[in-house]
Amino acid sequence: MEIGITRNVVFVVISMSILILACLSTSDESQSFLQVKPTGCNLYEGKWVYDESYPLFDSSKCPSIRKVFDCFKYGRPDHQYLKYRWQPNGCDLPRFDARDFLRRMKGKKIVFVGDSVSDNHWQSLVCLLNGINTTTSHVTNDAFSTLKFEEYGASITVFLSHYLVDITNEPIGRVLNLDSIKDGEIWKQADVLIFNTWLWWYRKGPKQPWDYIKNDGKIVKDMDRMEAFRKALITWAKWVNSDVNPSKTKVFFQGISPSHYNGKEWNEPSARDCSKETTPLNGTTYPGGVPLALKVLKEVLRSNTSPTKPVHLLDITNLSQLRKDGHPSKYNAFRGMDCTHWCVAGVPDTWNQLLYAELLQGI
Numbered sequence: 001m002e003i004g005i006t007r008n009v010v011f012v013v014i015s016m017s018i019l020i021l022a023c024l025s026t027s028d029e030s031q032s033f034l035q036v037k038p039t040g041c042n043l044y045e046g047k048w049v050y051d052e053s054y055p056l057f058d059s060s061k062c063p064s065i066r067k068v069f070d071c072f073k074y075g076r077p078d079h080q081y082l083k084y085r086w087q088p089n090g091c092d093l094p095r096f097d098a099r100d101f102l103r104r105m106k107g108k109k110i111v112f113v114g115d116s117v118s119d120n121h122w123q124s125l126v127c128l129l130n131g132i133n134t135t136t137s138h139v140t141n142d143a144f145s146t147l148k149f150e151e152y153g154a155s156i157t158v159f160l161s162h163y164l165v166d167i168t169n170e171p172i173g174r175v176l177n178l179d180s181i182k183d184g185e186i187w188k189q190a191d192v193l194i195f196n197t198w199l200w201w202y203r204k205g206p207k208q209p210w211d212y213i214k215n216d217g218k219i220v221k222d223m224d225r226m227e228a229f230r231k232a233l234i235t236w237a238k239w240v241n242s243d244v245n246p247s248k249t250k251v252f253f254q255g256i257s258p259s260h261y262n263g264k265e266w267n268e269p270s271a272r273d274c275s276k277e278t279t280p281l282n283g284t285t286y287p288g289g290v291p292l293a294l295k296v297l298k299e300v301l302r303s304n305t306s307p308t309k310p311v312h313l314l315d316i317t318n319l320s321q322l323r324k325d326g327h328p329s330k331y332n333a334f335r336g337m338d339c340t341h342w343c344v345a346g347v348p349d350t351w352n353q354l355l356y357a358e359l360l361q362g363i
């Protein structure tokens with residue numbers, strides 16, 4: 001490692017988190033949440049309803065939200081997008097209880113693995129847990145960022161992996177190896193794993209971080225990207241089956257996080273991005289239909305994951321598709337139009353409520 005390259009230096013910041021929630025009750029009030037998913041209730045089928053009590057946290061009080069997600073700080077003028085609660089058809093989603101979450105996660109490692117959407121998800125969880133009066137320490141480097149809650153011995157990490165499968169430097173160049181997952185050795189130490197990959201699969205030209213693809217041991221210049229995505233997911237599913245210990249680790253795969261650059265998908269053909277969107281779509285279905293990538297993901301989850309190694313789909317695709325209003329658009333530090341990531345506070349808070357609900361009922 002070269003001296004002076006600070007981004008490679010692991011730094012540790014020990015800090016006391018600011019107390020926002022005044023109540024420090026030690027009684028276990030969590031029992032009331034155990035019945036969250038009555039039989040027959042699909043948490044992912046429902047609609048967005050206006051709720052004056054939202055958002056779940058004040059983003060201006062959450063320290064260091066990444067510049068790409070902090071819409072409020074970068075001047076987003078409309079605030080109605082913060083006021084929507086996800087309402088499943090057959091039941092209510094439990095409200096996020098930060099103290100209860102940490103108590104349940106005592107001694108556990110939660111790791112988000114994936115592209116910047118995983119970072120978005122992690123960032124929202126950091127803010128949801130920010131109100132707890134407990135010592136935290138933050139360790140970050142190029143590959144990961146971990147926030148530890150010392151008294152609980154719990155930690156939440158985001159581990160950056162654009163494709164889940166490896167990119168290796170070989171004599172011919174950078175090779176996207178669809179057959180191998182080396183970082184799995186690190187991931188499998190976690191107690192809760194939440195995977196996601198999709199954003200990078202269609203990148204070409206200078207934005208493509210590899211030169212060749214290795215598939216079934218053969219090197220090719222390129223291939224059908226959806227098939228490459230499928231192949232990587234199959235490699236990932238095989239890794240889950242061979243390496244993950246289901247009695248220790250709970251495994252989630254996040255559905256496909258949708259972008260909003262094509263108004264035809266939400267019956268507004270003149271819209272070329274999300275810049276004018278201030279409200280969610282009404283109802284339960286997205287006119288643009290289900291993304292092909294989600295179909296591929298579901299096929300792989302059905303076919304390659306044996307029942308002894310359960311993987312839970314955090315099926316956030318449909319509900320996020322309805323949130324054309326949830327993206328930063330130009331309200332981020334770099335002022336570029338971003339209809340891919342999500343404002344924090346915002347839609348990822350609901351992804352975390354769903355994760356919480358899944359964890360509560362022991363999945």
Ligand SMILES: *[C@@H]1O[C@H](CO)[C@@H](O)[C@H](O)[C@H]1NC(C)=O
Nearest residue numbers: 044045285286289290315318
């Ligand atoms: C998502 O929407 C599609 C139709 O667009 C529907 O078939 C599917 O059941 C929906 N999934 C959920 C979880 O609501």
Ligand SMILES: *[C@@H]1O[C@H](CO)[C@@H](O)[C@H](O)[C@H]1NC(C)=O
Nearest residue numbers: 018019020022024133134135
């Ligand atoms: C936060 O917790 C510490 C240690 O338990 C305690 O001493 C302190 O008074 C608490 N702060 C507030 C504002 O309640």
Ligand SMILES: *[C@@H]1O[C@H](CO)[C@@H](O)[C@H](O)[C@H]1NC(C)=O
Nearest residue numbers: 049050267279280281282283
């Ligand atoms: C959506 O529903 C709200 C409340 O029912 C209504 O006021 C609004 O006009 C609807 N919007 C569309 C586009 O249908």
